[in-house]
Amino acid sequence: MEENTNKNQNTANSKHAIQQDAKGLFQNFKKFIVELFDFRDDTDHEATIEAIKADIPFKGATAWILVFAVFVASIGLNANSTAVVIGAMLISPLMGPILGIGMSFALNDFLTFKKSLIHLGTMIVLSLFASFLFFYLFPLSEDNSELLGRVRPDIRDVLIAFFGGLALMVAKTKKGTVASVIFGVAIATALMPPLCTAGYGLAKGNFTYFFGAMYLFTINTIFIALATFIVLKLLRFPMHKYVNAAKRKQYSTIATVVGVSVMIPAIFTFISVFKENQIETQVNRFVTKEVKLIPNFQLIDNSFLPETKEIYLNFFNEVTDGEKNILTNQLRNNPSYDKIKDFDLKIKGSDTKSFELITTAFKEKREELQESKNIIGGLQQQISGLQETIADLNNRIEQDALNKNQKVIAFSSIVKEAKIRYGGIESIGFSNVLSSKDFIKIDTLPIAIVQWNIKLSDSIISVKENELKKWLQKELTLDTLFIKREK
Secondary structure, three states: OHHHHHHHHHHHHHHHHHHHHHHHHHHHHHHHHHHHHHHHHEEHHHHHHHHHHOOOOOOOHHHHHHHHHHHHHHHHOOOOOOHHHHHHHHHHHOHHHHHHHHHHHHHHOOHHHHHHHHHHHHHHHHHHHHHHHHHHHOOOOOOOOOHOOOOOOOHHHHHHHHHHHHHHHHHHEEOOHHEEEEEHHHHOOOOOOHHHHHHHHHHHHHHHHHHHHHHHHHHHHHOOOOOHHHHHHHHOOOOOOOOOHHHHHHHHHHHHHHHHHHHHHOOOHHHHHHHHHHHHHHHHHHHHHHHOOOOOOOOOEEEEOOOEEEEEEEEEOOOOOHHHHHHHHHHHOOOOOOOOOEEEEEOOOOOOHHHHHHHHHHHHHHHHHEEEEEHHHHHHHHHHHHHHHHHHHHHHHHHHHHHHHOOOOOOOHHHHHHHHHHHOOOEEEEEEEEEEOOOOOOOEEEEEEEOOOOOOOOOHHHHHHHHHHHHHHHOOOOOOOOOEEOO
């Protein structure tokens, strides 16, 4: 009995020891995590507030930097150059007033809020005007991927702005300067390109681009300010001190009202963009898995309108009613498309077998083209053979003439030079004619037979014949030469 009691006591002690070890392990792990992520001891409250306030004013050099950044970003967007756009983000001073707005809410500093709001509004107006001026006057402005990427924000833009703002404020509150983090956030949040895109929309009269880009800029601004507010509140930055308690309470009320007024639309914006992104994702999944994987479907393009709950599918081939019903059933019954199951499919297909007809016609024309190429190749070979034969015959004729009479030169050289020297010659021939005046003695007479252009007058032809006769006698080293005019 006593032995069992001791045994139970030992078991209880072992369990207690294990529990204590586990508790100690958990406490050590908790301490490690807290020390890993706790950055309150590395925060300089006064320096952070002064640094943010110093970046708020917009005048002098800051104004010129903003204008130059706008032009750099506009050129980068116009040239579709990501590197140039990134450079504009780095030199843009837009971040200062936005951080000032977030800080003013966190510290109940109404004067800083007012100052930040005025400077931010001035920056926005100046940026829109400068970008409008550039795109209005520059003749090579056209839509491209860099511009179109800033006219329709999605949930990722919201998350980038929020987490980028958090990273920036943690870097700002850290003792010392973390320039790489600040530059990285400036690139990630991309405040300058949306403003330039909005200016492009104004210059081209495209208000869809304008409002879409301004919507993106507003999202970035609100969520960067929200991230600033959260970080400063978590770090328990001291509230701004007012001499008058009534004024402190008044400003606190105003800040609360304004903050709530801004945050409520921000929340709805986040929810709206999130839902729209879910719809777009499911539409793309439906097109990829249910349409593009079917060999019979030749999809040209697709689009959707979340406002009217319609999905448009444009096919190159004929789409039967049965195929339309299959696609509709997939959309309605598949749980993967729960956000778009009540959307209507608007399918447009060809009424004829256009794809098959065009494919067949293309094959036939390609075969005809290949046959034509073969025929042309054969003709070219024949022409080359004839040219070689003609050249060979000319050489033979000239060689025979040289063998018969050493005073005769290559006929081809004579006629080419005669054509150049004496314009108006249509053709020329040369021969040795046997002649007898007394029917006893036989003489050989060299005769050049020339045909002149009928437009030349007899007087001109006579002069040219005399010149031609002298020149031929010299070239042929002949004592006598007769010129015969051929009609």
